[in-house]
Amino acid sequence: MDSEKEKAIHEHESHSHEYGVYILVFFGxxxxxxxxxxxxxxxxxxxxxxxxxxxxxxxxxxxxxxxxHVKFDSPIFKVFIAVCIVIFATMxxxxxxxxxxx
Amino acid sequence: MSQNSDLTLHQQHVHEAHAHVGEHTHRDDVGSxxxxxxxxxxxxxxxxxxFILYASYRFMYSDAFKVAAExxxxxxxxxxxxxxxxxxxxxxxxxxxxxxKNKRLCLGFLWFTLACGAxxxxxxxxxxxxxxxxxxxxxxxxxxxxxxxxxxFFGLYYVMTGLHGLHIIIGMIFIGVIMAMIQKNKITHDNxxxxxxxxxxxxxxxxxxxxLFPLFYLIH
Numbered sequence: 001m002d003s004e005k006e007k008a009i010h011e012h013e014s015h016s017h018e019y020g021v022y023i024l025v026f027f028g029x030x031x032x033x034x035x036x037x038x039x040x041x042x043x044x045x046x047x048x049x050x051x052x053x054x055x056x057x058x059x060x061x062x063x064x065x066x067x068x069h070v071k072f073d074s075p076i077f078k079v080f081i082a083v084c085i086v087i088f089a090t091m092x093x094x095x096x097x098x099x100x101x102x
Numbered sequence: 103m104s105q106n107s108d109l110t111l112h113q114q115h116v117h118e119a120h121a122h123v124g125e126h127t128h129r130d131d132v133g134s135x136x137x138x139x140x141x142x143x144x145x146x147x148x149x150x151x152x153f154i155l156y157a158s159y160r161f162m163y164s165d166a167f168k169v170a171a172e173x174x175x176x177x178x179x180x181x182x183x184x185x186x187x188x189x190x191x192x193x194x195x196x197x198x199x200x201x202x203k204n205k206r207l208c209l210g211f212l213w214f215t216l217a218c219g220a221x222x223x224x225x226x227x228x229x230x231x232x233x234x235x236x237x238x239x240x241x242x243x244x245x246x247x248x249x250x251x252x253x254x255f256f257g258l259y260y261v262m263t264g265l266h267g268l269h270i271i272i273g274m275i276f277i278g279v280i281m282a283m284i285q286k287n288k289i290t291h292d293n294x295x296x297x298x299x300x301x302x303x304x305x306x307x308x309x310x311x312x313x314l315f316p317l318f319y320l321i322h
Contacts, residue, residue, distance in 0.1 A: 019195055026191040033183050037176065040320035052316035059312045067194045067305045069298070074132065077139060084143045088150045095154050099161060 025066045032059050131295040138299040142306050145269075149310050152262050156317060159254045166251020171321035173238065174259070175229065179319035182225050183311065189218030190308040193277070193301040203291045205284060212281050215304065219274040226267050230260075259318055266314060269307045276300045 036055040040048060065071040070078065160167050196211035237244030238256055245253055280300045283289045289297050 019198055022191055022194045022198070026187060029187045030184065033180065033187070036316055036320065037180050040176070040316070040322055043322070048320075048322060052320055053313075056313050056316055060309050063190065063305055063309055063312070067190050067308075068302055073135070076136075080136070080139055080143070084146055088146065091150065092154055092157065095158060096161070099158055 022066060025062055029059055029062055032062075129293070129295075134295045134299065135302075138302050142302060145306060149262075149265070152258070152265070153313065153317075156258050156262070159251070159258065160317075163249075163251025163254060166249050167255050168321050170248070170252040170255035171318065173233065173236075174319050176319050178225055178229050179315050182222050183315050185218045185222050185225070186308045186311050189215045189222075190305050192218070193304050197294060197297060197301060200284070200289070200291055200294050200297060209281060209284060212277055212284075215277055216274055216281075219270050219277075222270055223267060226263065262314060263318070266307065266310055269310070273300075273304045273307050276303055 032055055036052055039051050039055075042048075044051065064081070070081070192211045192214045196208045196215070199207040199211060233239070233256075234242070239245065239260075245256060248256075277300050280289065280297050283296065
Protein backbone atom coordinates (compact mmCIF):
# COMPACT_ATOMS: atom_id res chain seq x y z
CA MET A 1 0.00 0.00 0.00
CA ASP A 2 2.83 2.37 0.90
CA SER A 3 4.66 1.70 -2.32
CA GLU A 4 1.44 2.43 -4.21
CA LYS A 5 1.15 5.73 -2.42
CA GLU A 6 4.75 6.56 -3.15
CA LYS A 7 4.17 5.68 -6.78
CA ALA A 8 1.16 8.01 -6.90
CA ILE A 9 3.19 10.79 -5.33
CA HIS A 10 6.02 10.08 -7.72
CA GLU A 11 3.62 10.26 -10.65
CA HIS A 12 2.60 13.67 -9.43
CA GLU A 13 6.15 14.86 -9.12
CA SER A 14 7.04 13.55 -12.54
CA HIS A 15 4.86 16.23 -14.10
CA SER A 16 5.65 19.04 -11.74
CA HIS A 17 6.87 21.74 -14.05
CA GLU A 18 8.33 25.13 -13.71
CA TYR A 19 6.06 28.15 -14.01
CA GLY A 20 7.54 29.08 -17.39
CA VAL A 21 5.94 26.29 -19.45
CA TYR A 22 2.43 27.26 -18.36
CA ILE A 23 3.00 30.98 -18.88
CA LEU A 24 4.24 30.18 -22.40
CA VAL A 25 1.07 28.14 -23.06
CA PHE A 26 -0.99 31.06 -21.73
CA PHE A 27 0.65 33.44 -24.22
CA GLY A 28 0.03 30.91 -26.98
CA UNK A 29 -3.66 30.87 -26.04
CA UNK A 30 -3.76 34.68 -26.06
CA UNK A 31 -2.18 34.74 -29.52
CA UNK A 32 -4.75 32.24 -30.83
CA UNK A 33 -7.56 34.38 -29.37
CA UNK A 34 -6.16 37.43 -31.18
CA UNK A 35 -5.93 35.41 -34.43
CA UNK A 36 -9.50 34.10 -34.17
CA UNK A 37 -10.89 37.61 -33.52
CA UNK A 38 -8.97 39.20 -36.40
CA UNK A 39 -9.82 36.39 -38.85
CA UNK A 40 -13.52 36.80 -38.01
CA UNK A 41 -13.18 40.42 -39.20
CA UNK A 42 -12.13 39.28 -42.68
CA UNK A 43 -14.80 38.22 -45.11
CA UNK A 44 -14.09 34.54 -45.61
CA UNK A 45 -17.71 33.53 -46.11
CA UNK A 46 -18.40 29.93 -45.20
CA UNK A 47 -14.76 29.41 -44.21
CA UNK A 48 -15.19 31.68 -41.17
CA UNK A 49 -16.93 29.00 -39.11
CA UNK A 50 -14.42 26.29 -40.05
CA UNK A 51 -11.44 28.47 -39.17
CA UNK A 52 -13.04 29.52 -35.86
CA UNK A 53 -13.71 25.88 -34.90
CA UNK A 54 -10.20 24.75 -35.89
CA UNK A 55 -8.64 27.48 -33.73
CA UNK A 56 -11.00 26.63 -30.82
CA UNK A 57 -9.95 22.97 -31.13
CA UNK A 58 -6.24 23.89 -31.07
CA UNK A 59 -6.85 26.02 -27.96
CA UNK A 60 -8.73 23.13 -26.33
CA UNK A 61 -5.82 20.77 -27.07
CA UNK A 62 -3.41 23.22 -25.41
CA UNK A 63 -5.63 23.59 -22.33
CA UNK A 64 -6.23 19.82 -22.04
CA UNK A 65 -2.61 18.76 -22.59
CA UNK A 66 -0.88 21.35 -20.43
CA UNK A 67 -3.35 22.94 -17.98
CA UNK A 68 -5.27 19.69 -17.44
CA HIS A 69 -2.03 17.66 -17.50
CA VAL A 70 -3.35 15.06 -19.96
CA LYS A 71 0.00 15.05 -21.73
CA PHE A 72 1.71 13.88 -18.55
CA ASP A 73 -1.04 11.57 -17.29
CA SER A 74 -1.34 7.85 -17.90
CA PRO A 75 -2.62 6.94 -21.41
CA ILE A 76 -5.94 5.69 -19.98
CA PHE A 77 -7.10 9.33 -19.73
CA LYS A 78 -6.53 9.79 -23.46
CA VAL A 79 -8.66 6.68 -24.08
CA PHE A 80 -11.38 8.18 -21.82
CA ILE A 81 -11.37 11.42 -23.80
CA ALA A 82 -11.35 9.60 -27.14
CA VAL A 83 -14.45 7.59 -26.12
CA CYS A 84 -16.23 10.80 -25.09
CA ILE A 85 -15.33 12.52 -28.37
CA VAL A 86 -16.53 9.50 -30.41
CA ILE A 87 -19.89 9.48 -28.57
CA PHE A 88 -20.30 13.23 -29.11
CA ALA A 89 -19.29 13.02 -32.78
CA THR A 90 -21.80 10.19 -33.32
CA MET A 91 -24.54 12.34 -31.81
CA UNK A 92 -23.65 15.25 -34.11
CA UNK A 93 -23.36 12.95 -37.13
CA UNK A 94 -26.75 11.32 -36.56
CA UNK A 95 -28.44 14.69 -35.93
CA UNK A 96 -27.12 16.18 -39.16
CA UNK A 97 -27.90 13.02 -41.09
CA UNK A 98 -31.50 13.59 -40.04
CA UNK A 99 -31.39 17.35 -40.65
CA UNK A 100 -29.84 17.29 -44.13
CA UNK A 101 -31.86 14.40 -45.59
CA UNK A 102 -35.16 15.28 -43.97
CA MET B 103 -10.95 -10.64 37.16
CA SER B 104 -7.53 -10.90 35.57
CA GLN B 105 -9.16 -12.55 32.57
CA ASN B 106 -11.43 -9.54 32.33
CA SER B 107 -8.57 -7.06 32.36
CA ASP B 108 -6.78 -9.17 29.76
CA LEU B 109 -9.80 -8.81 27.56
CA THR B 110 -9.83 -5.03 28.03
CA LEU B 111 -6.15 -4.94 27.21
CA HIS B 112 -6.84 -6.96 24.11
CA GLN B 113 -9.62 -4.61 23.10
CA GLN B 114 -7.32 -1.71 23.64
CA HIS B 115 -4.78 -3.30 21.31
CA VAL B 116 -7.43 -3.82 18.70
CA HIS B 117 -8.41 -0.16 19.01
CA GLU B 118 -4.81 0.92 18.67
CA ALA B 119 -4.43 -1.28 15.64
CA HIS B 120 -7.48 0.37 14.10
CA ALA B 121 -6.17 3.80 14.90
CA HIS B 122 -2.91 2.77 13.28
CA VAL B 123 -4.75 1.76 10.12
CA GLY B 124 -6.58 5.09 10.24
CA GLU B 125 -3.32 7.01 10.14
CA HIS B 126 -2.33 5.28 6.92
CA THR B 127 -5.60 5.76 5.07
CA HIS B 128 -5.42 4.44 1.59
CA ARG B 129 -5.31 7.21 -0.93
CA ASP B 130 -5.95 6.65 -4.61
CA ASP B 131 -5.06 9.83 -6.49
CA VAL B 132 -5.39 8.29 -9.95
CA GLY B 133 -8.83 6.90 -9.07
CA SER B 134 -9.88 10.30 -7.76
CA UNK B 135 -8.75 11.93 -10.98
CA UNK B 136 -10.60 9.32 -13.06
CA UNK B 137 -13.79 10.03 -11.13
CA UNK B 138 -13.38 13.73 -11.83
CA UNK B 139 -12.84 13.10 -15.55
CA UNK B 140 -15.94 10.88 -15.72
CA UNK B 141 -17.92 13.72 -14.14
CA UNK B 142 -16.43 16.16 -16.65
CA UNK B 143 -17.68 13.94 -19.50
CA UNK B 144 -21.24 14.24 -18.21
CA UNK B 145 -20.71 18.01 -18.30
CA UNK B 146 -19.38 17.80 -21.85
CA UNK B 147 -22.47 15.88 -22.93
CA UNK B 148 -24.75 18.35 -21.09
CA UNK B 149 -23.26 21.27 -23.02
CA UNK B 150 -22.82 19.02 -26.07
CA UNK B 151 -26.57 18.60 -26.40
CA UNK B 152 -26.91 22.38 -26.51
CA PHE B 153 -24.11 22.75 -29.02
CA ILE B 154 -25.92 20.26 -31.26
CA LEU B 155 -29.12 22.28 -30.92
CA TYR B 156 -27.13 25.41 -31.77
CA ALA B 157 -25.57 23.71 -34.81
CA SER B 158 -28.95 22.50 -36.07
CA TYR B 159 -30.60 25.93 -35.77
CA ARG B 160 -27.58 27.70 -37.23
CA PHE B 161 -27.81 25.30 -40.17
CA MET B 162 -31.52 26.09 -40.61
CA TYR B 163 -31.38 29.87 -39.94
CA SER B 164 -27.82 30.86 -40.86
CA ASP B 165 -28.79 34.35 -42.13
CA ALA B 166 -30.90 35.18 -39.08
CA PHE B 167 -28.04 34.08 -36.80
CA LYS B 168 -25.72 36.54 -38.57
CA VAL B 169 -28.21 39.39 -38.10
CA ALA B 170 -28.85 38.53 -34.42
CA ALA B 171 -25.13 38.22 -33.61
CA GLU B 172 -24.69 41.91 -34.56
CA UNK B 173 -26.19 42.74 -31.15
CA UNK B 174 -23.31 40.99 -29.37
CA UNK B 175 -20.19 42.95 -28.48
CA UNK B 176 -17.08 41.12 -29.75
CA UNK B 177 -14.95 43.34 -27.53
CA UNK B 178 -16.66 42.22 -24.30
CA UNK B 179 -16.53 38.58 -25.45
CA UNK B 180 -12.80 38.81 -26.18
CA UNK B 181 -12.08 40.43 -22.82
CA UNK B 182 -14.00 37.67 -21.05
CA UNK B 183 -11.99 35.08 -23.03
CA UNK B 184 -8.71 36.65 -21.86
CA UNK B 185 -9.99 36.79 -18.26
CA UNK B 186 -10.85 33.08 -18.28
CA UNK B 187 -7.57 32.05 -19.92
CA UNK B 188 -5.64 34.02 -17.28
CA UNK B 189 -7.67 32.42 -14.48
CA UNK B 190 -6.99 28.93 -15.87
CA UNK B 191 -3.29 29.68 -16.03
CA UNK B 192 -3.40 30.90 -12.41
CA UNK B 193 -4.96 27.60 -11.24
CA UNK B 194 -2.20 25.57 -12.83
CA UNK B 195 0.45 27.92 -11.39
CA UNK B 196 -1.20 27.47 -7.98
CA UNK B 197 -0.59 23.71 -8.26
CA UNK B 198 3.08 24.28 -9.16
CA UNK B 199 3.58 26.63 -6.22
CA UNK B 200 1.97 24.15 -3.82
CA UNK B 201 4.29 21.44 -5.16
CA UNK B 202 7.14 23.80 -4.35
CA LYS B 203 5.68 24.08 -0.80
CA ASN B 204 4.87 27.77 -1.29
CA LYS B 205 1.44 27.88 0.34
CA ARG B 206 1.12 31.69 0.29
CA LEU B 207 1.83 31.97 -3.43
CA CYS B 208 -0.57 29.09 -4.11
CA LEU B 209 -3.38 30.85 -2.24
CA GLY B 210 -2.43 34.09 -4.01
CA PHE B 211 -2.90 32.47 -7.42
CA LEU B 212 -6.24 31.00 -6.34
CA TRP B 213 -7.40 34.42 -5.10
CA PHE B 214 -6.49 35.75 -8.53
CA THR B 215 -8.62 32.99 -10.10
CA LEU B 216 -11.58 33.93 -7.91
CA ALA B 217 -11.12 37.60 -8.86
CA CYS B 218 -11.12 36.63 -12.56
CA GLY B 219 -14.29 34.60 -12.09
CA ALA B 220 -15.94 37.59 -10.39
CA UNK B 221 -14.78 39.96 -13.15
CA UNK B 222 -16.21 37.58 -15.77
CA UNK B 223 -19.57 37.59 -14.01
CA UNK B 224 -19.58 41.40 -13.68
CA UNK B 225 -18.99 41.70 -17.44
CA UNK B 226 -21.76 39.18 -18.03
CA UNK B 227 -24.09 41.19 -15.77
CA UNK B 228 -23.56 44.37 -17.79
CA UNK B 229 -23.82 42.47 -21.07
CA UNK B 230 -27.13 40.82 -20.16
CA UNK B 231 -28.32 44.05 -18.52
CA UNK B 232 -27.75 46.02 -21.71
CA UNK B 233 -29.68 43.47 -23.78
CA UNK B 234 -32.59 43.42 -21.37
CA UNK B 235 -32.59 47.24 -21.41
CA UNK B 236 -33.01 47.37 -25.20
CA UNK B 237 -35.87 44.87 -24.96
CA UNK B 238 -34.22 41.58 -25.86
CA UNK B 239 -35.74 39.19 -23.33
CA UNK B 240 -38.57 36.65 -23.45
CA UNK B 241 -41.75 38.54 -24.50
CA UNK B 242 -39.65 41.75 -24.69
CA UNK B 243 -40.56 44.47 -27.25
CA UNK B 244 -37.38 44.13 -29.35
CA UNK B 245 -37.58 40.33 -29.43
CA UNK B 246 -41.24 40.47 -30.53
CA UNK B 247 -40.21 42.22 -33.78
CA UNK B 248 -37.46 39.71 -34.59
CA UNK B 249 -37.68 36.79 -36.98
CA UNK B 250 -37.96 33.19 -35.76
CA UNK B 251 -34.24 32.52 -36.30
CA UNK B 252 -33.17 35.58 -34.32
CA UNK B 253 -35.44 34.61 -31.43
CA UNK B 254 -33.89 31.13 -31.44
CA PHE B 255 -30.40 32.69 -31.44
CA PHE B 256 -31.16 34.72 -28.33
CA GLY B 257 -32.84 31.75 -26.67
CA LEU B 258 -29.67 29.72 -27.14
CA TYR B 259 -27.53 32.72 -26.16
CA TYR B 260 -29.27 33.18 -22.80
CA VAL B 261 -29.47 29.47 -21.94
CA MET B 262 -25.92 28.56 -22.97
CA THR B 263 -24.09 31.59 -21.55
CA GLY B 264 -26.40 31.40 -18.51
CA LEU B 265 -25.57 27.75 -17.82
CA HIS B 266 -21.91 28.57 -18.39
CA GLY B 267 -22.15 31.47 -15.92
CA LEU B 268 -23.72 29.12 -13.38
CA HIS B 269 -20.71 26.83 -13.83
CA ILE B 270 -18.38 29.77 -13.19
CA ILE B 271 -20.17 30.42 -9.89
CA ILE B 272 -20.02 26.72 -8.92
CA GLY B 273 -16.33 26.63 -9.89
CA MET B 274 -15.64 29.67 -7.69
CA ILE B 275 -17.35 27.97 -4.72
CA PHE B 276 -15.40 24.75 -5.43
CA ILE B 277 -12.08 26.65 -5.49
CA GLY B 278 -13.09 28.61 -2.38
CA VAL B 279 -13.63 25.35 -0.44
CA ILE B 280 -10.28 24.02 -1.71
CA MET B 281 -8.58 27.27 -0.55
CA ALA B 282 -9.99 26.77 2.96
CA MET B 283 -8.60 23.22 2.94
CA ILE B 284 -5.18 24.48 1.85
CA GLN B 285 -5.33 27.09 4.62
CA LYS B 286 -6.01 24.32 7.18
CA ASN B 287 -3.21 22.16 5.71
CA LYS B 288 -5.66 19.47 4.63
CA ILE B 289 -4.25 19.88 1.13
CA THR B 290 -0.47 19.91 1.08
CA HIS B 291 2.47 19.63 -1.31
CA ASP B 292 2.26 15.81 -1.29
CA ASN B 293 -1.54 15.54 -1.14
CA UNK B 294 -3.12 17.92 -3.65
CA UNK B 295 -5.39 15.79 -5.82
CA UNK B 296 -8.43 17.76 -4.62
CA UNK B 297 -6.80 20.99 -5.79
CA UNK B 298 -6.08 19.36 -9.15
CA UNK B 299 -9.70 18.17 -9.44
CA UNK B 300 -11.01 21.69 -8.81
CA UNK B 301 -8.54 22.85 -11.46
CA UNK B 302 -9.87 20.28 -13.95
CA UNK B 303 -13.38 21.60 -13.40
CA UNK B 304 -12.25 25.19 -13.91
CA UNK B 305 -10.36 24.32 -17.10
CA UNK B 306 -13.42 22.53 -18.51
CA UNK B 307 -15.50 25.66 -17.91
CA UNK B 308 -12.75 27.58 -19.74
CA UNK B 309 -12.84 25.11 -22.67
CA UNK B 310 -16.62 25.51 -22.99
CA UNK B 311 -16.15 29.28 -23.22
CA UNK B 312 -13.42 28.77 -25.86
CA UNK B 313 -16.21 27.31 -28.06
CA LEU B 314 -19.03 29.63 -26.96
CA PHE B 315 -17.01 32.75 -27.80
CA PRO B 316 -16.53 32.23 -31.57
CA LEU B 317 -19.95 30.59 -32.00
CA PHE B 318 -21.88 33.53 -30.53
CA TYR B 319 -19.63 36.58 -30.83
CA LEU B 320 -17.70 35.99 -34.04
CA ILE B 321 -20.42 35.35 -36.63
CA HIS B 322 -20.08 37.69 -39.57
